[in-house]
Amino acid sequence: MADHSAPPSASSADEADLLRALRAGREDAYDRLVRENGSRLLAVARRILGNDDDARDAVQDAFIAAFRNLDRFHGGSRLSTWLHRIVVNAALMKLRTRRRKPEQSLDPLLPSFRDDGHHVEQFVSWEDRADVAMERDETRRLVRDRIQQLPEAYRIVLLLRDIEGLTTEEAATALGTTANAVKIRLHRARQALRSLLDQAFLENQL
Amino acid sequence: MTCREFTAWIVEYIEATLPNDACQQFEHHLSACTNCERYFQQYRHTIALGRAAWRDTPAPELAEDAIRRILAARRRE
Numbered sequence: 619m620a621d622h623s624a625p626p627s628a629s630s631a632d633e634a635d636l637l638r639a640l641r642a643g644r645e646d647a648y649d650r651l652v653r654e655n656g657s658r659l660l661a662v663a664r665r666i667l668g669n670d671d672d673a674r675d676a677v678q679d680a681f682i683a684a685f686r687n688l689d690r691f692h693g694g695s696r697l698s699t700w701l702h703r704i705v706v707n708a709a710l711m712k713l714r715t716r717r718r719k720p721e722q723s724l725d726p727l728l729p730s731f732r733d734d735g736h737h738v739e740q741f742v743s744w745e746d747r748a749d750v751a752m753e754r755d756e757t758r759r760l761v762r763d764r765i766q767q768l769p770e771a772y773r774i775v776l777l778l779r780d781i782e783g784l785t786t787e788e789a790a791t792a793l794g795t796t797a798n799a800v801k802i803r804l805h806r807a808r809q810a811l812r813s814l815l816d817q818a819f820l821e822n823q824l
Numbered sequence: 825m826t827c828r829e830f831t832a833w834i835v836e837y838i839e840a841t842l843p844n845d846a847c848q849q850f851e852h853h854l855s856a857c858t859n860c861e862r863y864f865q866q867y868r869h870t871i872a873l874g875r876a877a878w879r880d881t882p883a884p885e886l887a888e889d890a891i892r893r894i895l896a897a898r899r900r901e
Contacts, residue, residue: 648898649891652894656886656894659886660883660884661881674890678894678897682894682897682901685898729863731828735829740859741863742862748873749869751873758881780874781875786839804835805834808867808871809831811874
């Protein structure tokens with residue numbers, strides 16, 4: 619999986635030096651932390667929030683939260699991973715303050731079953747087309763577009779688990795829900811995305 | 825196992841959290857039902873396509889004024 623929380627370049631020794639400098643309150647260390655991680659965190663916030671202004675605010679909130687909590691960072695993970703989790707939380711907080719759109723039903727995108735438990739639909743094989751397609755920029759753009767079409771509650775779970783790489787438990791904590799609820803929503807989100815991508819395959823858009 | 829049950833167990837199967845007997849039932853259905861085998865492969869491709877979706881997209885630049893605002897906010901702390 620693409621690790622979007624991967625640090626740009628810092629080695630662990632480098633990171634330990636940076637952490638010491640941050641804790642000593644050195645301005646150049648804060649400057650470096652923000653410059654080395656800012657773009658990556660902005661990309662994460664933008665995926666979740668979908669617009670640049672809110673994403674920039676979330677990144678600012680995230681850095682300020684990180685500065686305040688530096689003493690509580692004990693090196694159990696990479697600094698970059700820790701910052702990644704903080705910006706995810708900041709973006710989710712921002713999302714909660716927005717007016718919620720009425721949630722569309724996902725049901726038309728989920729598989730339907732006959733009374734005997736068999737699928738109604740006959741699926742076609744994507745064969746190797748998916749592997750080939752994902753190497754193309756247009757495909758990746760189309761997939762991003764289809765993910766954005768998912769209702770928010772499902773889009774967010776899919777982003778956190780499959781794109782941002784959070785575990786089920788981490789996603790549950792970030793969303794204030796249970797691990798089981800995350801699994802159920804993730805499954806429905808992937809099924810809905812599968813249906814949207816299947817339509818694109820059938821229409822030869824992929 | 826029905827196709828409905830098979831479909832409901834996909835997440836647990838992928839995360840390797842199905843108990844052994846359920847796992848065997850799942851794999852038996854997978855090898856016996858072409859339609860579910862295709863659905864399962866599409867589901868796995870969907871995860872892979874999602875993971876690849878933002879690959880190679882350049883990270884947006886955090887503008888200089890935003891960086892300055894963050895550093896100024898820290899100094900005020």
